Amino acid sequence: KNQVEQSPQSLIILEGKNCTLQCNYTVSPFSNLRWYKQDTGRGPVSLTIMTFSENTKSNGRYTATLDADTKQSSLHITASQLSDSASYICVVSAYSGGGADGLTFGKGTHLIIQP
Amino acid sequence: DGGITQSPKYLFRKEGQNVTLSCEQNLNHDAMYWYRQDPGQGLRLIYYSQIVNDFQKGDIAEGYSVSREKKESFPLTVTSAQKNPTAFYLCASSINRGANYGYTFGSGTRLTVV
Numbered sequence: 001k002n003q004v005e006q007s008p009q010s011l012i013i014l015e016g017k018n019c020t021l022q023c024n025y026t027v028s029p030f031s032n033l034r035w036y037k038q039d040t041g042r043g044p045v046s047l048t049i050m051t052f053s054e055n056t057k058s059n060g061r062y063t064a065t066l067d068a069d070t071k072q073s074s075l076h077i078t079a080s081q082l083s084d085s086a087s088y089i090c091v092v093s094a095y096s097g098g099g100a101d102g103l104t105f106g107k108g109t110h111l112i113i114q115p
Numbered sequence: 116d117g118g119i120t121q122s123p124k125y126l127f128r129k130e131g132q133n134v135t136l137s138c139e140q141n142l143n144h145d146a147m148y149w150y151r152q153d154p155g156q157g158l159r160l161i162y163y164s165q166i167v168n169d170f171q172k173g174d175i176a177e178g179y180s181v182s183r184e185k186k187e188s189f190p191l192t193v194t195s196a197q198k199n200p201t202a203f204y205l206c207a208s209s210i211n212r213g214a215n216y217g218y219t220f221g222s223g224t225r226l227t228v229v
Contacts, residue, residue, distance in 0.1 A: 004157070034217070043121075043205050043220030089157075101148060101173070105157030 002027040004092050004106035012112045017080055021109045023073040023090035031093040031102070035064050035075050038087045038108070047075070047088075077111075085113045118142065121206050121221035127229045128193065128200060136191045136224045138206035145211050147189035148218070151175060152203040161204075164189055165211070193226060201228050 004025045013019050025033070032051045036044035048057045048064040050073070057064050061078045077084055090106040119140040128134045138147065146165050150158040160173030164183040178197025183189055189208075193200045204224045209216040 036220075041203075041223065041225070043207075043222045045220070046217055049217055101160050101163055103160075105159075107155060107157050 002092070002094060002104040004090055004104045006088075006090050006106040006109050008109060009107070010110040010112070012114060013080055015080055015082055015113050015115050019077050019080060019111065021075045021077075021088050021090075021111070023075070023092075023106055025071050025073070025090070025092045025104070027071075027092040027094045027104050029095045030068065030071075031095050033064075033066055033073050034091040034093070035062070035073075036089040036091060038089055040086070044089055080113045082113050082115060085111060087111070119206060119208050119219050119221040121204075121224050123224060124222065126224055126226045128226060129229060131195045133192055133194050134226065136193070136204055136206075136226070138189045138191065138221060139187055140189075140208045140219070141187060142208055142219060143186075144208035144219070145186070146209045146216070147183070148207045148209075149173070149179070149181065149189070149191045150205045150207065152205060152223075158205065161191065200226055202226060 007022045034049045035047040038044040047059050047062050050057050050066045052068050055066050063076045066073045087108040087110050089108045092104050094102050122137045148163040149161040152158050159175050161179050162181040164170040170181050170183050180192045206221040207218040209218050
């Protein structure tokens with residue numbers, strides 16, 4: 001069964017600090033891995049999409065890494081800001097399996113940035 | 116600006132009522148999706164549509180119905196058969212259905228049973 005596990009479940013850090021969120025998956029055949037940011041009461045917004053051949057992708061202060069061999073991904077946030085407070089969702093896409101749309105969603109990491 | 120619009124933002128349903136959630140996109144995307152989000156759980160697929168007048172059940176379709184009469188619109192009806200409808204509902208679209216296409220999400224509708 002395809003699965004996506006995210007850790008930690010929640011995280012509190014001080015403004016200006018860095019943090020790293022983890023995503024482990026058992027999805028095959030792997031197509032791509034996506035990170036989304038979801039503000040409370042809003043829809044998810046795409047941060048990065050990485051295919052099998054990409055191991056790093058950046059979007060401003062967000063940097064995602066992918067190790068397709070160990071089936072692990074991380075999202076690193078640099079110099080955190082109060083606006084980074086949100087849930088971060090890891091989504092893995094398969095060419096078959098997963099949900100009917102080929103996607104398997106993680107439960108998300110709830111990040112709180114304190115001033 | 117292109118985007119995907121969901122309405123209403125908040126919706127209250129009485130026991131035994133059917134309610135319809137609206138989803139409209141002007142991105143010229145062929146594929147549209149409905150997801151349900153519950154606290155502490157990943158998004159779960161309710162229905163999806165690849166083209167006009169065609170739609171397929173997702174993983175949790177029971178108690179829901181959809182239509183796709185126009186490319187831009189994909190409304191979701193939560194019927195009285197859905198016994199636990201209180202949740203956050205998200206609509207999404209993509210250029211086409213397939214593993215490589217990124218999704219654009221709407222802002223969601225929060226449905227509460229009263």
